[in-house]
Amino acid sequence: MTGSGASRHASHRLMTTPTALSPLLQRHRSIRRYKSEPIDPALLDAVLQYAFAGASSSGNLNMVSVVRTRDAERKRRLYELHFEQDMVLQAPLVLTFCADTWRTRQWLQRRDARLNFDNLLAWHVASFDAIIVAQTTALALEAEGLGICYMGTTLHAMREIADFLELPPNCLPATSLVVGWPDEAPAQRDRLPMAAWCHDETYQRPSGEQIDAQFHDREVKGWARYQSLHEGFLARMAELGVDSLAKFYTCDLKYAPKRFREDSEKLRVLFEERGFLP
Numbered sequence: 001m002t003g004s005g006a007s008r009h010a011s012h013r014l015m016t017t018p019t020a021l022s023p024l025l026q027r028h029r030s031i032r033r034y035k036s037e038p039i040d041p042a043l044l045d046a047v048l049q050y051a052f053a054g055a056s057s058s059g060n061l062n063m064v065s066v067v068r069t070r071d072a073e074r075k076r077r078l079y080e081l082h083f084e085q086d087m088v089l090q091a092p093l094v095l096t097f098c099a100d101t102w103r104t105r106q107w108l109q110r111r112d113a114r115l116n117f118d119n120l121l122a123w124h125v126a127s128f129d130a131i132i133v134a135q136t137t138a139l140a141l142e143a144e145g146l147g148i149c150y151m152g153t154t155l156h157a158m159r160e161i162a163d164f165l166e167l168p169p170n171c172l173p174a175t176s177l178v179v180g181w182p183d184e185a186p187a188q189r190d191r192l193p194m195a196a197w198c199h200d201e202t203y204q205r206p207s208g209e210q211i212d213a214q215f216h217d218r219e220v221k222g223w224a225r226y227q228s229l230h231e232g233f234l235a236r237m238a239e240l241g242v243d244s245l246a247k248f249y250t251c252d253l254k255y256a257p258k259r260f261r262e263d264s265e266k267l268r269v270l271f272e273e274r275g276f277l278p
C-alpha cells in the first residue's frame with residue numbers, strides 16, 4: 001500500500017463521526033400518510049435520472065423499467081391491487097419498478113444476436129437491478145424531503161399489476177414505492193442488533209439463548225406497537241391465539257404460510273407464462 005493509501009485507510013478506521021450519507025439514512029422512515037400536494041414533474045424526472053445513473057447495473061444492461069402512476073383513477077385500481085393500503089390513494093405517485101428483459105431481447109433480436117434472458121437467472125439479474133434502482137430512488141427522494149413506502153403487495157399481485165400496467169412478456173414488477181410529501185413524522189423503527197446479522201469470515205450460528213437476546217428488543221418494541229392498534233385488530237389477534245410478536249408474523253393477519261405457499265405457486269405459473277421459467 002502506498003503512503004497516502006495507508007493514511008487513508010487509517011483515517012477510515014478512526015472515523016467515528018457520520019459520513020455525508022449517514023444523517024439521511026438516520027432520517028429514513030417508511031411514510032404511510034401523505035399530503036395531497038403534487039410532486040413537481042421536473043424534480044421527479046431529475047431524481048429518477050440521477051438514481052438510475054447512480055445505481056449499479058448487472059453488465060450495465062439496465063434491464064429495468066419504471067412505471068409512474070399519477071392519474072387518480074388509475075391509482076384507485078392500484079390501491080385495490082395493493083390490498084387496499086390507504087397510502088396508495090393518498091400519495092400523489094406510485095412507482096412500479098419492473099424487471100424487464102423484454103426491451104433487451106428486442107434489441108438482441110434486431111441485431112441478430114443470440115437470444116437470452118428468458119430464464120430464472122435472468123429474472124434474478126433484472127429484478128436485482130430493479131431493486132437497486134428502487135432503493136437508490138428512495139434515497140434520492142428522501143434527500144429531497146419526500147417520503148416513500150415500499151409495497152410488498154407487488155409480489156402478491158404481480159400478474160394483476162403487470163396486466164394493469166400493460167407490461168410486455170419478459171417484464172414483471174419487482175417492487176413498488178408510494179411517494180409523496182409526508183403528513184406524519186413517525187418514530188424511527190428498531191432493527192436487529194449488529195451482532196445478530198454481521199459475521200466475520202464465516203457465519204457464526206447463534207445459540208438458542210443468543211437468538212433470545214438478539215430478538216429481545218424487537219419483541220418488546222414490535223409487540224408494543226401492535227398492541228397500540230385499534231380494538232378490532234386486537235380482538236382478531238386474540239381470536240387467532242396470537243400472544244407474541246413471532247406468532248403475529250406468521251398469523252393470518254400478516255405473513256400467513258398458506259398465502260405464501262399459494263402465491264408462490266401463482267408466481268411459478270406466471271414466470272412460466274411470461275418467459276422467466278422456460
Ligand SMILES: Cc1cc2nc3c(=O)[nH]c(=O)nc-3n(C[C@H](O)[C@H](O)[C@H](O)COP(=O)(O)O)c2cc1C
Nearest residue numbers: 028029030031032085149150151152153175188189
Ligand atoms: C420490500 C418491502 C416491502 C414492504 N411492503 C410494505 C407494505 O406493503 N406496506 C407497508 O405498510 N410497509 C411496507 N414496507 C415497509 C416496512 O414495513 C418498513 O420498512 C419496516 O417496518 C421498517 O420501518 P422503516 O422503513 O420505517 O424503518 C415494506 C418494506 C420493504 C423493504
